[in-house]
Amino acid sequence: MPWLRLLGNLWLVLAIGAGHAVAADYKQIAGGHFASVLPADEKAADMQVAPYELRVTPVSNAEFLAFVTKSTEWQRDRIARVFADAQYLSHWITSDGIDRAQRDQPVTHVSWFAAQAFCESEGARLPTWLEWEFAAAADTARKDARADPAWREQILSWYSRPSNSALAAVGGPANVYGIRDLHGLVWEWVDDFNALLVSTDSRDQNDPDRLKFCGAGAMSLRDLNNYAVLMRIAMLSSLKAADTTANVGFRCTKIGAGEKS
């Protein structure tokens, strides 16, 4: 019985109680035309971003704990290996217990499958790359700050920070949409992480018998100076869906009527 285990750990009960009292906060983003670094037609066409609601903060350890307490098949000692590697939630004290200091830190050591399952429990899903990139292009005052060298420099300085220090709590400064922590805290899973870099050439140069990729066109990245964003794509593309790391967390997206696949 999960309840009995919880009763033995009072602060845990409080943490979960608090999680229930305050539903996760989402903010509406109107969308619009957007020059993604991954252009729609592989050349230069702007993407059209449909309106969506993005979770204000990444999912915290306490929120993820409340989820696995209800959906016990996602606990680290019960999860099917096909959905998460051996490091899944390895930073928690027990399979259903976290350190007080971890409560408000973003949850990491979560696989894509686990992140997706959490979002489904909130009536949401992981954001697409495009939805994530659209919101993350903003700074505190502008919807698209990407051309500003200072914006890029700030992100790159985060990338180069050592990763062995403790993560800060979620809830950093809000951008112009009211969304927090898109940069500077953790990397984040996106729904289509396995769709970002599909081929620069349809044939393996060394072996003409191997057609690794289908599709006539080559994927080309736009705005190659934007290392800050391209590195994130490279990182996400290198992950497998069951992988977990100490630096990858997630947030969720809700979509209103008229969602297209």
Added chain:
Amino acid sequence: MIRHKLMRAVAFLLVLLGTSAFALPPATQSNKLPSDSIYQLNLHLVDQGGKAFELRSLRGEPVFIAMFYASCKYTCPLIIEEIKRTVQALDEADRNRVRVLLVSFDPARDTPAALTAVSVEHHVNLAHWTLARTDPTGVRKLAAILGVQYRAMTNGDFNHSTMITLLDQEGRIAAKSDKTSALDSELIAAVGRTLAGQNP
């Protein structure tokens, strides 16, 4: 200056990614699905005849599984022909036990009728082959579990990695192949091993 920052960032990235661990549990034959079976995935599919079924209903025999879409002009026909050739190269007893499942990337257009048209065009034996569709979320999850990358293009095509995966009787990945124009002897050998593993 920027190059220096980039190098540091790349170094960080390498550290970040150097922490993956993977272990394959030994084969079991209990009724409980193995932890590393892709049949752990709740995946609802609809076949070329419009009949709904679950991915895990394929448990029990080896399965070649691949993803494709009906309007694909390039490698998808090659994938289908490659699986046909591989199945044809098996001993007759093995051939009759192996199943083939093709799942579409393109649920918006690949109706049962479109899937049937592909099966007719390629003369596949529907006693052993199933062409199926699922919803967009299901496509993403199946691709993720198989390690297939795909991306929808604005012209209706999909860029995707080509991959033929052999699942053992319990739904564990027994072999993968990305060859589409030469018979992959490793894939054939893996079928033999898989079937031998069940009947020692």
